[in-house]
Amino acid sequence: MNVGEVAALAGVTVRTLHHYDRIGLLSPSGRTSAGYRQYSPGDLDRLHQVLVYRELGFPLEQVASLLDDPSADPVEHLRRQHRLLQDRLERTSAMVAAVEKEMEAHDMGISLTPEERFELFGDWLPEEYEAEAEQKWGETEAWAQSQRRTRAYSKDDWVRIKAEGEDVEARFAAALAAGVPADSEQAMDLAEEHRQQISRNFYDCTYEVHAGLGRMYLEDERFTAHYERIAPGLAQYVSTAVQANAARRG
Amino acid sequence: MNVGEVAALAGVTVRTLHHYDRIGLLSPSGRTSAGYRQYSPGDLDRLHQVLVYRELGFPLEQVASLLDDPSADPVEHLRRQHRLLQDRLERTSAMVAAVEKEMEAHDMGISLTPEERFELFGDWLPEEYEAEAEQKWGETEAWAQSQRRTRAYSKDDWVRIKAEGEDVEARFAAALAAGVPADSEQAMDLAEEHRQQISRNFYDCTYEVHAGLGRMYLEDERFTAHYERIAPGLAQYVSTAVQANAARRG
DNA sequence: TGCACAGCCTGACGTCGCGTCAGGGTCAAG
DNA sequence: CTTGACCCTGACGCGACGTCAGGCTGTGCA
The missing domain is CATH 1.10.490.50 (Antibiotic binding domain of TipA-like multidrug resistance regulators)
Incomplete structure (x- = not known):
């Protein structure tokens, strides 16, 4: 497949694929004699992984190192993605609940304190934080150990x-x-x-x-x-x- | 309150508040004689709204015009946020389901087609899209009409x-x-x-x-x-x- | 067989939302 | 009266693309 088709299939722009190629995150496995990018099914697999991690807030460089880690099999990626998505679910539900609480408060003519309102924004150890943490401490043994234990x-x-x-x-x-x-x-x-x-x-x-x-x-x-x-x-x-x-x- | 306190409360950096001030999205209602920013409770309210819309993927410029719209009362913001958050919930659940489907497929030794895998990334009319649409057509009567009808x-x-x-x-x-x-x-x-x-x-x-x-x-x-x-x-x-x-x- | 036109290429510059110094004033505690 | 935390204003940098510009490719159809 060439870039336009892949872009349409994956819901990204051609420019995005060019970008991923340039930074080495996803280089098509082949080129035609005219220089057209040719994407294999394997490339599509990788693109899919990239998009999931991207949506979860990982910086592209981190995505690359995750996907290039030879000691990480596909199942591990799936488990990690599942965990992060559930974190996001929890956080979103919490935000929905917070908005509903505001609405009720408004209906009853009372108003919340700033602390109550910002609760969700300060505390959290959510997806974005995880992405960050993994970036900062990705190499340390402590982090690896923590990941192994908490998984269970x-x-x-x-x-x-x-x-x-x-x-x-x-x-x-x-x-x-x-x-x-x-x-x-x-x-x-x-x-x-x-x-x-x-x-x-x-x-x-x-x-x-x-x-x-x-x-x-x-x-x-x-x-x-x-x-x-x-x-x-x-x-x-x-x-x-x-x-x-x-x-x-x- | 001065910037450091507000930043700690809201879970953003001081630099972020400086930025919001410079672009006119959120200017503190006062300054001390020494030039220190002083945030009022009303400023905190506005900051809260900004953070919710930001998390929902709206560009800051669009957030400003939403919040500065004199014809939009607080309840309308709450309703819109509620709607967008529920879209996000749906989308996230769909992604969780997709990952689980992949896991099952893997356990049974089969693999999904690219189309199946990318389903979630191509089709969607989710939060990001809504933010975009509102940005593009925010001024048109058609969009306003659509918003009024679909709300019900x-x-x-x-x-x-x-x-x-x-x-x-x-x-x-x-x-x-x-x-x-x-x-x-x-x-x-x-x-x-x-x-x-x-x-x-x-x-x-x-x-x-x-x-x-x-x-x-x-x-x-x-x-x-x-x-x-x-x-x-x-x-x-x-x-x-x-x-x-x-x-x-x- | 030629040509129109969609699709591809590589630069290169622009944008958004901040991060990160640099250089310097302010304020409360000891 | 100094020290150290906190504040200020530039100004440059960065990630993840968007958006031309200028030019080659490939194909349907007249």
Whole structure:
């Protein structure tokens, strides 16, 4: 097949296929003597994978490395796509629910607080975040381990893990509110609990790695926002506690 | 509130807020004497709307004109967002189903055809398309009329309308396959039926407007792709028939 | 057999929505 | 009164294409 036909079939423009060719993401397996691009069925397979990952928000470069990874069989791609799509489903349903909540609020003449309204935009660890995370840490063993373990988790597991996490966060916030110093025994114990949670649920989190995470809580605005919305100053607090705990044990 | 706080609350970067200010999409209602941006609760409301529309794929310019439209009250925005989000839900579920179908096919050792695989990418009239359509035709009376009417349609209505549309398309394809000329009586009658369908279901479609649509079926690759996937040459065929019909009556 | 016209090619520049410095002022805490 | 977090305004960069421009190819039909 030549580019026009492929474009019509896949619902993309010819220019897009040119682009994918130039950046090496999808080069047709052949050319006619006149230089026309010739796409094989195998090329179509690959294009399909590309489009799915693209729709899920992955940057093209990342898509290329995913598809070129020799240790990743087709089934793994399908499983990953399935997981990401379900994340998106959940997030979209949540947004629908939020809009419906607004409508009800409006009908009853009341109005929501900014915090309620932005809930969906701050917190989330959704598809876009996953794409990002995989890009940032795609090479690390921790990430790989996390991927292997979490793949087996059921919805119930996730609920439990989320609850565990929120529990520790709430206790951090309470300590902060009570004026307990971030480098006190009590705060460090909470940090230790946090570290063990990560080790149990995601990957083997050493003190060193945990200290790195602590730093990131301040550097990455996304994490900072997450903690700050629970309580002002919490990002700094958790970060300090985590690093103090690492210094004490390490 | 100053920019950092707003950014943390809304889950965007400070740079994003700077950008929205510069392009006039969201300018804070005040500044301190030192030039610091000061956001009011009203500004937060607007930011929230911006983020929802942005997530739905609208270009920022279009978001601005939607939000600045004085004839659009908040309830209308909520209804539109609700509709678009449900479209997205449907599309995502369809993609989940498609991935599951692939998995099953793989388990049973069979493989799908390219057509089956790309089904979801070619056809669709989803959120992105809606954003586009509204951008292109946002000013026309036809679009406004269509929006007013379709707002009241139930899911059953949509199923019926889609079936009607596919019926005419199938008969066009049959005529094409049978070698019936595109400017024959028979083809023109089909075109007329097509025009009346649009008038009944969407907006008052004059012969002139219909002829314009016909031209677009060839110019807009998206429409071309839609018809070409039903049968090669069908875009040209329908286009010609529609314009011949318009010439005969107009 | 020639030609019109759709379809393909390769540059190359434009666009959108920000990211990312650079260079410099502001403000609260210690 | 300094330090460090936070704010400002340019200005350039980038990803993923869109959009010409200028030119070759392939085919239906007169």
